Amino acid sequence: MDGGYAMKDAPANFIGGEWQTEPDTMPAVNPATGETIAQLPRSGRETVQRAVAAAKAAAPTWAGMPVFKRAAICVAIASAIDAAQEKIARLLSTEQGKVLAEAMGEVGKAADGFRLASELVKQLGGQTLPAEDPTKLVMTIRQPRGVYGVITPWNFPVNIPVEYLAPGIATGNTIVWVPAPSTSLVACALMEVIDGAGLPAGVINLVIGEGATAGDAVVVHPDVAAIGFTGSAATGKKIAERGAGKPLLLELGGNGPVIVFEDADLDAAAAAASR
Template sequence: MAHNGETNFIGGHWRGDPQGETRPQHSPIDESAIGLLCWSSRQAAIDAIAAARAAQPGWRKVSTWDRARTMRRIGDAITAKRQELARLLTLEQGKPYAEAYFEVGKSADGFKLAADLVKYLEGTTIPTEDPTKRVMTFYQPRGVYAVVTPWNFPVNIPVEYIAPGLAAGNSIVWTPAPTTSLVAMALVEAIQDADLPPGILNLVTGAGNVVGDEIVSNPGTDAVGFTGSVATGKIISQRAAGKPQIMELGGNGPVVILDDADLDRAAAATASGSFVNAGQVCSSSERILVHRKVYDAFAGRMAAAARAVVLGDPRKEGVTMGPLNNEGVARKVAEHVGDAVSRGATAIAGGKFPKGALSPLYFEPTVLTGVTRDAIINSEETFGPVAPLLVFDSDEEAFEIARDNRYGLVSSVFTQDIDRAFRYVEEMPTGIVNINDTSNYWELHIPFGGVSGKDSGTGRVGGRHALTAMCDLKTATFTVR
């Protein structure tokens, strides 16, 4: 893939931006230059919106079955390039190749799922008080969707919006995170292999506060899909005021280990939730509440799991964790660990940047014991390979700690008592509660999102839930005489 800075895909063509700036892209693995990226101006985003607006009326008139066939062809095209995409994903994002290969496979599945579901996007007929009336509802595309996505899953998260959005008849203007924009370009190339009409999918690379801001605020876009930080989500919500919005924002657990939990199972699942993708997952197990009766035994198992992680070059076989993606997240992880230790916590595994690493972005898989509720790591999303353990003595105390947090995305509970499990399902202030499994458990068709009153976002991605959210529900009334 050689674009020489022409990294915007607008109206079916790759182009640069004479008003923008071309910068080298570096791998987090070893800081090597891996390509050139155009940091575009607002004008490039405006051009992309114009292309999407021109193309969308024709796309919405394509039959649902034909759009579904296109989505299935896209899934096949991604599968054909799975190894190529996975290698680039590892190089640019930093996750191990096995994780990258899995992610690319899920993105292909996402298009095929959209192909299946859109054919059953059925409306209703509604009984009426007036005997002369007949009322029906049906779904129509919203129009032009602005999509802004993060760097932690730079292939699959965009598909969570692009696949249902395109299947429903929308056109898309997409701004990916700058640090993973090369793999975003490769994804667009794979999609175009399926002969998607020009202008239906447009890519604009560059700074979020420039091109991202333009596509969400411009009156030429009709709706917004965003996955990312709470701070950015709040800005986008204001800038896109009045537009339908799907906002999948941050999370901070918790994972709850009850005194009757199967500790081997709980530790294995929780460690996976803490260290997969170097902990850079919004549903990561990064706030772990452990009953006092099993605290020491569980901590020992977590430390052993952390020491079993193989940290290194993610391109090499046998490596199970690579670097963090960028300097900002590496700095935050170190600050959160340092703050917890300063308040009395102990790193019983990891806790620092290793010496002799290929770049400054490698951080040891870490387990902290004795974490206090006033620690930043308990109140904020760390987004790194850190498992902080807090202690509690009763279910009521666990509920109190769980609620004392501004996030409400995903939690996990480990118990062998079915009655207790159902009580936690009812009481946990999160959109998803996983029982006896990692907090990262999710499948593409399952609704994913936060709860009201918290900062983890609005709406749902996943399966038919994203599909209906990316449509207008229209009502038609008829008079029968």
């Protein structure tokens, strides 16, 4: 994997501030060559249990940290991503397949995401509302929900996670993150950079596994307060069913291009394009 991100050890889950391997593994594959470039953990439900427990344990201290201190940590993470931009981008290109220039842009945008979260959270306040009784003061405040489950796709495997991770931690929540299996190696690299920037243990926990096991275990866990997911409409429907009653942020579907040639079966092409 020439030019890729050189991780300290083999790819692993990151739970409670520690890298943890699994006995069962699955390959990380270069889509351009079909070459296996690493072995990733294939995590099950018990691993998710540990990750949620770590996030829950870290939640009170992280939520109680002053907003400006959480914002400063987000800025430090952004700077760390900037410093590792080319290394992460090369690994992203190798594992996901997009050209290096696009990968560089994606990683740069991810750093910007942490900077943006650091600024916006400092402007996030409550309200003072009028009360009928002049001796009373009515106020609203914003508080963290607790543990968020975040499940992210393969197409933008660095920036889309940051769209959840950055605002999630800036506002005082802790996270269990399950990336797409096909782009989990670059997720490990991003997690390593985030950890190196000084994020306290347990605030973000990375679990690598398949959606039907690791992803589902996050969605149904009683200690996961809310779910963020980007991916297919079919999977989003399952998450809405399995996570019923929890706040859900679901970004589903897409607008991928379709090329229809002159000799195509138009009925078949129309049906395929509408799925």
